[in-house]
Structures are given as structure tokens and as C-alpha cells.
Amino acid sequence: xxxxxxxxxxxxxxxxxxxxxxxxxxxxxxxxxxxxxxxxxxxxxxxxxxxxxxxxxxxxxxxxxxxxxxxxxxxxxxxxxxxxxxxxxxxxxxxxxxxxxxxxxxxxxxxxxxxxxxxxxxxxxxxxxxxxxxxxxxxxxxxxxxxxxxxxxxxxxxxxxxxxxxxxxxxxxxxxxxxxxxxxxxxxxxxxxxxxxxxxxxxxxxxxxxxxxxxxxxxxxxxxxxxxxxxxxxxxxxxxxxxxxxxxxxxxxxxxxxxxxxxxxxxxxxxxxxxxxxxxxxxxxxxxxxxxxxxxxxxxxxxxxxxxxxxxxxxxxxxxxxxxxx
Amino acid sequence: xxxxxxxxxxxxxxxxxxxxxxxxxxxxxxxxxxxxxxxxxxxxxxxxxxxxxxxxxxxxxxxxxxxxxxxxxxxxxxxxxxxxxxxxxxxxxxxxxxxxxxxxxxxxxxxxxxxxxxxxxxxxxxxxxxxxxxxxxxxxxxxxxxxxxxxxxxxxxxxxxxxxxxxxxxxxxxxxxxxxxxxxxxxxxxxxxxxxxxxxxxxxxxxxxxxxxxxxxxxxxxxxxxxxxxxxxxxxxxxxxxxxxxxxxxxxxxxxxxxxxxxxxxxxxxxxxxxxxxxxxxxxxxxxxxxxxxxxxxxxxxxxxxxxxxxxxxxxxxxxxxxxxxxxxxxxxxxxxxxxxxxxxxxxxxxxxxxxxxxxxxxx
Ligand SMILES: Cc1ncc(C[n+]2csc(CCOP(=O)(O)OP(=O)(O)O)c2C)c(N)n1
Ligand SMILES: [Mg+2]
Numbered sequence: 001x002x003x004x005x006x007x008x009x010x011x012x013x014x015x016x017x018x019x020x021x022x023x024x025x026x027x028x029x030x031x032x033x034x035x036x037x038x039x040x041x042x043x044x045x046x047x048x049x050x051x052x053x054x055x056x057x058x059x060x061x062x063x064x065x066x067x068x069x070x071x072x073x074x075x076x077x078x079x080x081x082x083x084x085x086x087x088x089x090x091x092x093x094x095x096x097x098x099x100x101x102x103x104x105x106x107x108x109x110x111x112x113x114x115x116x117x118x119x120x121x122x123x124x125x126x127x128x129x130x131x132x133x134x135x136x137x138x139x140x141x142x143x144x145x146x147x148x149x150x151x152x153x154x155x156x157x158x159x160x161x162x163x164x165x166x167x168x169x170x171x172x173x174x175x176x177x178x179x180x181x182x183x184x185x186x187x188x189x190x191x192x193x194x195x196x197x198x199x200x201x202x203x204x205x206x207x208x209x210x211x212x213x214x215x216x217x218x219x220x221x222x223x224x225x226x227x228x229x230x231x232x233x234x235x236x237x238x239x240x241x242x243x244x245x246x247x248x249x250x251x252x253x254x255x256x257x258x259x260x261x262x263x264x265x266x267x268x269x270x271x272x273x274x275x276x277x278x279x280x281x282x283x284x285x286x287x288x289x290x291x292x293x294x295x296x297x298x299x300x301x302x303x304x305x306x307x308x309x310x311x312x313x314x315x316x317x318x319x320x321x322x323x324x325x326x
Numbered sequence: 327x328x329x330x331x332x333x334x335x336x337x338x339x340x341x342x343x344x345x346x347x348x349x350x351x352x353x354x355x356x357x358x359x360x361x362x363x364x365x366x367x368x369x370x371x372x373x374x375x376x377x378x379x380x381x382x383x384x385x386x387x388x389x390x391x392x393x394x395x396x397x398x399x400x401x402x403x404x405x406x407x408x409x410x411x412x413x414x415x416x417x418x419x420x421x422x423x424x425x426x427x428x429x430x431x432x433x434x435x436x437x438x439x440x441x442x443x444x445x446x447x448x449x450x451x452x453x454x455x456x457x458x459x460x461x462x463x464x465x466x467x468x469x470x471x472x473x474x475x476x477x478x479x480x481x482x483x484x485x486x487x488x489x490x491x492x493x494x495x496x497x498x499x500x501x502x503x504x505x506x507x508x509x510x511x512x513x514x515x516x517x518x519x520x521x522x523x524x525x526x527x528x529x530x531x532x533x534x535x536x537x538x539x540x541x542x543x544x545x546x547x548x549x550x551x552x553x554x555x556x557x558x559x560x561x562x563x564x565x566x567x568x569x570x571x572x573x574x575x576x577x578x579x580x581x582x583x584x585x586x587x588x589x590x591x592x593x594x595x596x597x598x599x600x601x602x603x604x605x606x607x608x609x610x611x612x613x614x615x616x617x618x619x620x621x622x623x624x625x626x627x628x629x630x631x632x633x634x635x636x637x638x639x640x641x642x643x644x645x646x647x648x649x650x651x652x653x654x655x656x657x658x659x660x661x662x663x664x665x666x667x668x669x670x671x672x673x674x675x676x677x678x679x680x681x682x683x684x685x686x687x688x689x690x
Contacts, residue, residue: 302663
């Protein structure tokens with residue numbers, strides 16, 4: 001199977017869908033002539049031309065709204081944010097218009113639109129450029145939120161998202177764009193809302209999405225040396241959330257650690273933790289634990305950043321807490 | 327249909343001349359009220375910014391620090407003129423290309439370099455990095471990373487000045503790219519409606535990242551002011567004396583009459599947008615053309631022509647500044663990282679509220 005970088009997998013998904021459907025177009029800052037700030041859309045201007053690969057000014061509110069209007073009027077926009085930190089400038093269009101217009105019109109209006117781009121921290125970029133927004137967008141009815149962690153998932157999910165016909169937040173990461181993974185040559189789709197077991201194990205269930213998958217994997221490898229076998233579930237989609245897959249695993253392991261790159265208050269882990277205690281209470285041998293960012297904005301200094309960002313050691317400590325080992 | 331040649335949205339495929347400079351002022355330094363010593367001091371200030379950033383770039387490439395690094399090189403006449411003309415307690419705010427304005431507003435090379443290195447002795451205690459230089463004591467209000475977001479904030483400083491009736495004015499700097507944000511228009515409208523003593527200063531350096539100004543904004547930038555009936559000017563930002571000349575008149579008007587003013591400063595950045603920019607979107611000829619009129623080199627020539635200073639004195643000044651910057655690099659390299667506990671400082675004034683900390687992070 002060919003090995004593709006994460007960015008290439010996303011590019012292929014967009015290219016294939018654009019070849020298939022003329023209504024699909026891409027717009028965002030530096031996506032065309034610069035070939036993408038992170039080279040995700042490299043070569044797409046050459047293939048599709050300036051009508052369908054559109055450089056925008058730094059006008060997130062304006063072009064998000066143009067995306068919404070275009071979606072209402074028969075097109076399928078892929079709106080790229082240079083990062084989701086900048087989507088906040090345009091967020092009124094996403095939360096009030098993209099997410100609600102179909103409902104308010106009593107179902108008269110369709111809203112097939114993708115908002116995509118890198119999410120969460122990517123090194124020492126400071127407080128405004130380092131926020132994980134998946135739980136924030138998941139709060140709102142009317143949005144589906146996908147945060148893929150591997151090239152295979154990214155491609156299959158993005159293709160499904162483009163065909164889904166609804167407003168979708170699709171999240172990536174600057175720090176994952178270069179990661180390689182196997183992606184089949186033949187076409188495939190991954191259903192939105194289905195998680196995947198990324199590592200099997202009997203002792204503890206770890207739920208981790210986005211970059212946290214990699215932190216969880218490293219922790220699991222080290223823990224295996226101590227005889228603790230972790231099962232890692234990557235939900236891949238934050239909303240709808242595949243809670244059934246998690247509950248099934250918890251019934252086997254009876255212990256669970258949630259690893260979440262969000263801040264703790266109202267983060268993904270708080271919702272998932274609630275569902276687990278309600279639906280699998282009798283199966284739990286220890287309280288559900290979570291490892292999250294602290295309730296602190298991102299610092300710049302390297303040493304502070306390294307403390308701030310969740311790492312393997314913290315995940316191991318949490319696993320030891322739920323297994324009552326030291 | 328996969329490719330349609332005839333329909334396009336963003337203009338594409340031109341060869342650009344991104345920035346057209348207006349005429350420079352004909353006034354010499356005496357006419358502008360500058361003493362010989364003022365001119366020398368301005369030269370020092372401009373050269374310090376240049377050397378500071380050249381060294382910063384080297385250190386970045388050596389891997390001494392991470393994050394973004396956006397260089398101001400080429401634009402130093404703007405920061406220096408601003409600091410010269412404005413009162414020391416007038417309020418200055420800018421975007422992430424902030425080292426130049428920070429240095430002229432009292433951030434020492436040591437504190438600036440230490441901030442780049444993410445050290446505790448940095449001008450923002452290592453919390454901000456390159457994009458967030460601050461010196462609030464001397465009314466330098468940062469260093470901001472969300473494009474356009476600080477423009478209303480600058481107007482807000484002017485609001486406070488008018489409210490407090492303290493005679494101060496504010497100046498907000500932002501790039502040509504930021505002109506495309508809605509925040510600009512809301513700020514302009516409010517400032518005119520409320521007659522805020524605020525200068526909105528666009529540093530039009532021809533590009534918003536890799537996008538030439540003609541490809542990202544409709545019509546001339548200064549015309550934004552027309553709809554609000556706001557006074558405006560277009561200034562040659564590659565020329566120190568033109569900057570001083572215009573800002574002297576403008577700041578007086580803004581201060582005395584409590585009105586906003588919109589200025590489009592035409593300038594050029596010599597370096598990439600940030601350190602990872604290959605720069606394929608512009609020609610070497612264009613870059614060279616602007617380097618030919620480098621504000622620092624021209625000021626040097628001017629000082630020699632007018633016999634303000636001798637060559638060996640210039641050399642000595644430059645040597646001193648080089649040494650000062652090297653010392654700053656050594657300091658930044660050797661001084662400590664912030665105390666780990668400071669991660670939890672500066673969130674609130676008073677008690678730091680941190681939700682569910684120990685149990686959720688498993689940090690000891
Ligand atoms: C709201 C927002 N969108 C996008 C970005 C990413 N970005 C940072 S700088 C920049 C270009 C800005 O250009 P300009 O305003 O001309 O300033 P210059 O870099 O030329 O000084 C972009 C797109 C951002 N920081 N904030
Ligand atoms: Mg610019």
C-alpha cells in the first residue's frame with residue numbers, strides 16, 4: 001500500500017471529490033498561489049484553476065459567510081482556516097449561520113460546508129495560536145466535528161464529510177502533516193461517527209484523539225514493559241461520538257483514562273467521562289481519569305510549554321492511578 | 327468541467343509592483359526641527375533594530391529558539407520616526423512584527439533577545455515570545471498575533487485618553503493584510519463617530535504573507551478613510567524624514583482636535599514573512615529596488631553629506647551597537663528559563679484560579 005503524508009491524504013481526498021463533483025471548491029488564505037501555508041493544497045491551483053482554488057484575504061468572517069451563502073445556494077465549499085485559532089474571527093458565521101439556518105428554516109435549506117484546517121497547539125506559538133477547539137465546536141447542535149489522527153482516517157473521513165451534506169468542522173494539525181501512513185490506492189470512505197481501536201489490550205482503555213493518539217501510544221508501549229496492556233480507542237469523530245465502542249472496551253478492561261488536548265473545563269474528556277460513568281458504572285473498577293492541558297493559556301517559553309503540553313509521563317501516571325499500581 | 331479558465335475570483339497571474347512610494351519630503355533635518363544629535367540618535371536607533379534582528383535570525387537558524395520569527399528589517403524608519411515624534415506616554419500598539427517598535431519604546435536588546443529565547447528575563451517574562459513584546463510601563467502595548475484584532479484595541483486606548491482627558495493619543499500599527507478584516511471598519515466607524523484621538527497606521531509592505539496587496543485588497547488602502555470622512559495621508563515609509571514630517575503634522579492635529587487619522591505608510595519588508603518563507607511570490611528585482619533606497623544606508627549618506635558626522639564616528643557607533651547586540655545574545659543564551667512555577671502566574675490579577683489542576687494533569 002502506498003505511504004502518504006497526512007497532508008497528501010487530505011489533498012487526495014479534496015482532489016478526488018473535486019474531480020467527482022464540480023460544486024466542490026476550496027478557499028482560504030494562501031491556498032492557491034502559495035500552494036498552501038502548510039502545503040496541503042500543493043498543486044491544486046494548477047489542476048483546478050483559480051475559479052475553484054481561491055486565495056482569500058485575511059477576512060475570516062467574510063469568507064466563512066461567503067461559504068455559508070454559497071452552500072445554501074448550491075455549492076459545496078471547503079473553507080480552509082490557516083489554523084482554527086483564526087476561525088474564531090469568523091465564528092459567528094459558523095455557529096449562528098452554518099449550524100442553525102437549516103433548523104430555523106424548518107428544513108428548507110441545506111448547508112453542505114466543510115470548515116477545515118489545523119487545530120490545537122503546534123509548539124511555541126504562544127497563547128492565541130495554540131487552542132484546541134474541538135470541544136468548543138462540539139458544544140453546538142448542528143455541527144459535526146471530526147479530528148483525525150492518521151492519514152488513512154483523514155482521507156476517508158474528509159471524503160465522507162464532503163459528501164455528507166451538512167456543516168462539518170474537520171480538524172488537522174501542523175505537527176501531523178508530515179506523518180506518514182498507509183493509504184490504499186482504491187477509493188474508500190470512513191463513516192462519520194465511528195471510532196477505531198488503534199491498539200488492543202485488556203487492562204486499561206485509553207481514549208485519545210488527534211495528536212494525543214501518539215502520546216497515548218508511547219505511554220502504552222512503556223506500560224507494556226511493566227505488563228500493563230492498554231487498549232487505545234481513537235474516536236476519530238468528536239461529534240457524533242462513538243461511545244458504544246468505548247463502553248464495549250470498558251466492559252472488558254474496567255478502567256479508563258481519557259487523554260484530551262483540550263483544557264479541562266467542558267473539554268471532550270468531561271463529556272465522555274460523564275457518559276462512561278452513566279452507561280458503564282457497574283463495570284468500572286476505578287474512577288475514570290483524564291489527562292488534559294492545564295486550565296492555563298499556552299506559554300511561549302520552551303520549558304513552560306513542555307510542562308503545559310500533556311506528555312507520556314502524565315498518561316502513565318493516570319494509567320497507574322486507575323490500575324492502583326506505582 | 328474540472329478547469330475553467332474564464333471565471334476567476336482572486337486576481338491571478340500578474341507581475342506585480344507591489345508598493346508604489348509617494349514622493350519623499352524635501353525638508354532637511356533642520357527644517358523639521360531636528361538637531362544633528364537627533365539625527366545621530368535616530369540613526370543609532372534604526373541600526374540597533376537592524377542588527378538586533380539580523381542576529382535574532384542567525385540565532386533562530388542555529389536553533390537557539392523556536393516559534394515564529396517575523397522580521398521588521400526594511401521598515402525601521404517607521405518605528406524610529408514614530409518614537410521621535412510622539413510623546414513618550416502616547417500609546418503604541420502593533421501586530422506580531424513588533425521587535426522594532428518594542429526596541430524604540432524602551433525594551434532593551436537584552437530583554438528583547440531574552441524574550442525571543444523564551445527566558446525569564448525577557449520583556450514579557452518568556453510568556454509571549456517574538457510576537458508578544460510588551461513594555462506597558464512605557465506605553466508599548468504589544469505585540470499581537472491575531473491579524474486585525476488589535477486595531478479596535480488601539481482605538482480603545484484613545485477612548486481612555488479622551489475619557490481621562492489626559493492629552494495623550496494612540497497609534498495602532500497593522501499590516502496591509504489586516505486592512506481586510508472587519509475589525510478595521512468597525513474601529514474606523516467608532517473612532518470617527520466618537521472623535522477618538524487615534525492614528526490608524528497601515529504598514530503597507532506590499533504583501534500579506536505570500537499575497538501581493540493587489541491580490542488581497544480592493545482599491546487603494548488609504549481610500550478606506552474616505553467612507554468615514556476621516557482625514558488620511560499616504561506616506562513614504564522608506565524615508566525617515568518623510569515619516570517625521572507627516573507624523574508631526576498628523577499627531578498635532580489628532581491631539582489638538584481629538585480626531586482620528588488614517589495613514590497608509592508604504593514600505594517594504596526585505597525578509598520573508600517569517601523564517602519559513604521561500605519568497606517565490608516576488609522578484610529579486612523588486613527586492614533589490616527597495617534595498618537601493620534602504621532608509622539606514624540613506625541616512626548614513628545624508629549624515630556624511632551634511633557633515634553631521636564623520637565616517638570613523640559612524641564606524642564606531644556601528645561597532646558599539648554590534649557589541650551591544652552580541653552582549654544581548656550572550657545574555658539571552660545564558661540567562662535562566664522562567665521558573666517552572668511561573669507557568670501558573672499572570673492569568674489573573676490576585677489569586678490564580680486554575681480549574682481541577684493536579685487531578686487532571688497528573689503533574690506533580
Ligand atoms: C486572524 C488571523 N488570520 C490569519 C493569520 C495568519 N497570518 C499571520 S500574519 C499574516 C499575514 C499578514 O500580513 P500583513 O497584515 O500585511 O502584515 P505583515 O506580515 O506584512 O507585516 C497571516 C495570514 C493570523 N495570525 N490571524
Ligand atoms: Mg504586509
